Amino acid sequence: MRPTWDIFCSVVDNFGDIGVTWRLARQLVAEHGLAVRLWVDDLGVFLRLCPQADAHAPRQLQQGVEVCLWRKDWQPVEPADVVIEAFACTPPATYVAAMAARPRKVLWLNLEYLSAEDWVEGCHGLPSLQASGLQKFFFFPGFTAGSGGLLRELDLLAKRRAFQADPQARADFLASLGVPLLADARLISLFAYENSGLAGWLDVLAADTRATQLLVPEGRILGDLQAWLGGSRLTVGERRQRGRLHVQVLPFVEQDQYDRLLWSCDFNAVRGEDSFVRAQWAGRPLLWHIYKQDENTHLDKLEAFLALYTGGLSTAAAAALSSLWRAWNTGTAVAPSWQALLQEWPELAAHAESWCLEQASQTDLATALVQFYRNWL
Numbered sequence: 001m002r003p004t005w006d007i008f009c010s011v012v013d014n015f016g017d018i019g020v021t022w023r024l025a026r027q028l029v030a031e032h033g034l035a036v037r038l039w040v041d042d043l044g045v046f047l048r049l050c051p052q053a054d055a056h057a058p059r060q061l062q063q064g065v066e067v068c069l070w071r072k073d074w075q076p077v078e079p080a081d082v083v084i085e086a087f088a089c090t091p092p093a094t095y096v097a098a099m100a101a102r103p104r105k106v107l108w109l110n111l112e113y114l115s116a117e118d119w120v121e122g123c124h125g126l127p128s129l130q131a132s133g134l135q136k137f138f139f140f141p142g143f144t145a146g147s148g149g150l151l152r153e154l155d156l157l158a159k160r161r162a163f164q165a166d167p168q169a170r171a172d173f174l175a176s177l178g179v180p181l182l183a184d185a186r187l188i189s190l191f192a193y194e195n196s197g198l199a200g201w202l203d204v205l206a207a208d209t210r211a212t213q214l215l216v217p218e219g220r221i222l223g224d225l226q227a228w229l230g231g232s233r234l235t236v237g238e239r240r241q242r243g244r245l246h247v248q249v250l251p252f253v254e255q256d257q258y259d260r261l262l263w264s265c266d267f268n269a270v271r272g273e274d275s276f277v278r279a280q281w282a283g284r285p286l287l288w289h290i291y292k293q294d295e296n297t298h299l300d301k302l303e304a305f306l307a308l309y310t311g312g313l314s315t316a317a318a319a320a321l322s323s324l325w326r327a328w329n330t331g332t333a334v335a336p337s338w339q340a341l342l343q344e345w346p347e348l349a350a351h352a353e354s355w356c357l358e359q360a361s362q363t364d365l366a367t368a369l370v371q372f373y374r375n376w377l
């Protein structure tokens with residue numbers, strides 16, 4: 001019998017919760033041959049990542065994953081061998097009681113948020129005793145060998161490399177999104193939360209001697225973009241130009257397509273958790289808009305990642321990248337650090353690839369979960 005896995009996902013906001021769990025669920029099926037149910041409490045958001053899904057089906061098979069609506073009025077089901085609650089979204093009480101009562105014991109894991117902070121290694125894999133008498137283990141993704149690693153499909157880097165080595169594949173992909181490639185333009189993708197620093201960045205891009213094509217998937221940054229551009233309301237597919245800056249709004253595409261967009265660009269501005277990791281696998285310089293947390297704890301996370309990522313960079317390149325990321329995340333002027341970053345471009349581009357390779361030498365998160373289960377049995 002194939003081991004069964006249940007993944008619980010409560011959509012708090014945005015796409016990160018479902019983005020991570022949908023990706024993990026597919027990988028556990030495709031690469032580890034597991035039977036996976038993904039319980040999600042908002043099929044509307046799931047539909048954005050999987051447009052072929054049925055918004056009303058209580059259960060449906062999508063890419064080998066049984067996607068189930070996590071209803072408030074929970075109907076009893078047999079618990080799986082492994083239960084993952086994503087980001088501390090506790091499964092229904094009756095389900096937990098059924099886990100405790102199951103004759104064959106259940107591994108219960110809390111898949112935590114990604115962080116590069118030091119304490120992660122110390123907490124990764126620790127059990128905590130629950131009121132039900134069950135143990136719940138903390139599973140922390142991360143960037144170091146003592147963490148749970150990052151989501152990375154087996155063939156991801158080979159596919160990425162083949163794509164990047166084939167200019168026609170890139171041009172065809174961009175054409176499929178309605179993007180014409182302008183000669184000698186720098187291609188940048190922009191996926192971010194609302195950001196008061198955007199206007200300053202766009203000003204320097206517009207005034208640059210080299211043209212920039214800025215590709216902006218539909219989302220929360222459009223309001224700031226709109227404010228800077230002025231004029232009528234931006235719509236998907238629309239292109240506008242100011243100075244040397246060409247802006248185009250893209251549709252929100254499926255995850256695999258979004259990967260291709262990241263692989264196509266010279267520089268990617270990303271956010272949250274999953275797009276941040278995917279931009280690292282793209283092997284191109286990036287800018288991270290971190291998800292804001294109370295008491296600015298997100299800034300500690302930002303610094304922890306910068307400390308790791310900039311290790312091995314020259315002082316100038318590390319300073320340029322760090323100051324750009326800090327400015328972008330604190331609403332201070334982005335322009336000076338962008339200019340500094342342009343000076344360090346060759347080094348930062350080479351570093352993005354070597355960082356990607358270094359990260360890819362670690363066990364991926366799905367495999368690490370499967371190994372954790374085997375060791376626990």
Ligand code: TRH
Pocket residue numbers: 012013014015016017018019020049113191217251252253254255256258271272273274275276291
């Ligand atoms: O959407 P996010 O801001 O999600 C956030 C973070 O995960 C944050 O940590 C969490 O606390 C909060 O949600 C609840 O950013 P993230 O994590 O990058 O998720 C976006 C997902 O959307 C990711 O899987 C990539 C995907 N995506 C597409 O599939 N197509 C697209 O066109 C784009 C732009 C993104």
